[in-house]
Amino acid sequence: MNPLSTDLSAATAAPGAPVPDCDVLVVGGGINGCGIARDLAGRGYRVLLCERDDLASHTSSSSTKLIHGGLRYLEYYEFSLVRKALAEREVLLKSAPHIMWPLRFVMPHDAAMRPAWMVRIGLFLYDHLARREVLPGSRGIDLRTHEAGAPLKPEFSRGFVYSDGWVDDARLVVLNAIDAAARGARVLTRTRCSAAQRMADGWQATLATEDGAVLSVRARALVNAAGPWAEGFLRGTARPVAGEALATRSLRLVKGSHIVVPRCFAHDHAYIFQNPDRRIIFAIPYEGDFTLIGTTDVEIEGDDPGAARIDADEIAYLCEQASRYFRQPLRPADVVWSYSGVRPLLDDASGDPSAVTRDYLLEAQGGVGDGAGAQAPLLTVWGGKITTFRKLAEDAADEIGRQLGERRAAWTEGSFLPGGDLSAWIGAPRRPDADFERFLLELRRRHAWLPPTLARRLARAYGSRVDRVIGSAMAPAGLGAEIVPGVFEAELQYLQREEWATRADDVLWRRSKLGLHLNAGERARVGAWLDAAAVQLTETA
Structure with a gap:
């Protein structure tokens, strides 16, 4: 398992500890939460992200899977949103x-x-x-x-x-989480934020893991990126100081x-x-x-x-x-x-659901210069769409910096997501689509023993990180047992070790769409392998 997803001791504060466990607690492991965690971690903030289920379990793996400006939004005069989304496409x-x-x-x-x-x-x-x-x-x-x-x-x-x-929307979420972790963030999946109390000097949060462990975490600032649950989180989980209202808007x-x-x-x-x-x-x-x-x-x-x-x-x-x-x-x-x-x-207040704006709003409460007693910073993400997640995350990190009085430079525009930098394989980038095809040719040249279909699938899923899956293998046997056609132990081990995958659905429907290509018995074999591997990891821990 990825130590960043299971080292819970690092996320537990001693009772009454004067120093917060992290600078920012991000609640929600969808595209916005993972994008914000990545941006903040890259700016040097100590970040903890918790997600009650798997990464991208809900809205962020259920989109139409498009990076688009939203042609139809022009009819609703959403020119600002369309312009912002169009600018993000090529980024x-x-x-x-x-x-x-x-x-x-x-x-x-x-x-x-x-x-x-x-x-x-x-x-x-x-x-x-x-x-x-x-x-x-x-x-x-x-x-x-x-x-x-x-x-x-x-x-x-x-x-x-x-x-x-x-x-690939779900993989986009996972890549943001991988990058956040690589930059120092702690990512806890299947860990629910069950309570968050606003204090004079920060937030005291209670996190509950799936196996029953309860963690106490202190944070200087809290980001509510709970997506469809954002309003409910403010009304039922986040606890304000006396006389304060946290939920000011409706979804x-x-x-x-x-x-x-x-x-x-x-x-x-x-x-x-x-x-x-x-x-x-x-x-x-x-x-x-x-x-x-x-x-x-x-x-x-x-x-x-x-x-x-x-x-x-x-x-x-x-x-x-x-x-x-x-x-x-x-x-x-x-x-x-x-x-x-x-x-x-x-x-x-739009009557037609199709006409409701897809733009986002970042609502900041508290922090430096708030003028309301300098309450601990809270930032809530309202709305949004997958195409504008990077810009949303950048704006959110800017706002958190303002709230904490520590403005730090933006960095994600022009940066690669994990696996996206193909230069070590193909040299300087030219066009993204052509670059991928050049990368695939080079992968097949270096690993001619890979079946063409498997080579393309691995290239699409992992990009330049593909060697983390293949390792030192010189033939299919080097990838371990073939659990189901085209899926070897080496890939499942990688997904467990570095991508927080623990269950069949994590692998078959989010980290990939292999579920579409396998029958029920084959899908069950993947689940059985993951279950057995999890038991083995627990016994050797």
Whole structure:
């Protein structure tokens, strides 16, 4: 196991200790929490992050997996958000070309939805609101001759193509956690913050591990990055001083569901389809053999956002809307997998869930110069989207520095995420997508014994960290036993040792999507291996 995830003694303070255990306690192991922990650790702060489940267990592994500006947000005049997201696309693509890459989107024109001139204006703005170096601009296409037209109904003869990016969302979260840990942060998974009391000189927090251990931690500042649980954390877990209110805003919880079906088309473009309800859905190449379709927007109520699941109406809706465009209709029986994520959107009084802003708000309370008795700093993250996580984290770290009276320089723009620096393999970077292909060729040259499919999968997952998985192996036998086809002990050991993976779902559905390619018996064998390895680690600890 990663010592940074299991060394609980380092996170435990002696009763009444005058020095805090850490500078900043971050609650929440999704993309925002891990991004903030990484940024703060890189600025030299002592950071402790706790997550009650696995990293990226909820919203951050249940997105549409796009790095995009949000073309449809232009209709809601969200120009600032779109500009910010567009600017971040290429920053992110350059930082981790193994888990992110450019993707071309085809929009078949449906005159009943939006006139062509409106689409062209929108795409012109999308092309020019932020600087582009890597991604090509938009253009019109003839679907009667373009390869993207073949899977579509013949009435769609005209279309537009534009650029955005793809991301392995759960791996993006894990890479931020790895980088945070490498820079000194302590990352505790399956550890819940059960109480946080604001004191005159900081926060006293109680952390409860899954096995029943209770840890007492002191922190100078607290970051609430609990996503869909952020409001509940303020109202039920974080304890204010007398007469103080911590929860000042409300979230709207909007469920976005996706379906995965057998591959609907052979080319490498994605589709954006306009629906009669003025919403859009995407159809995206996924895991080689599949197509990912989503998303819905369904407002939910209740105390447990983690319980949200796709329902029959959502499946029917996604199949129906995709079937408006594809020659081969989709039916609920075609769905091989589905997932739902709950977006924590800041309540802006919009009636339509699709119109609720996807921008974020950082709410700071307390700290130096607050003018309210200099209460211990609290920073709450409201809303946000995966594309802007780095900028959100940078803004959050700036704000924490202001609250603590210790401004420290930003650093993440232009930096690589773990595995993203391929220069030791291929020399100076050129274009992120081309750099990855050069890296893959070099990996196959150095390890010609790796089967091509396995080499590409390992390259995509781990980038330049792939040697941490392969080690000194000179043949497949050097990777240990093959637990299931294409998955060897060496990879599972790496995921346990360095990526906080302890259970089958951690490996099969978050660190990878191998679950889509394995049958039930094979998935069970992965779980059994992890369980046995965990017992062995406990016995030798």
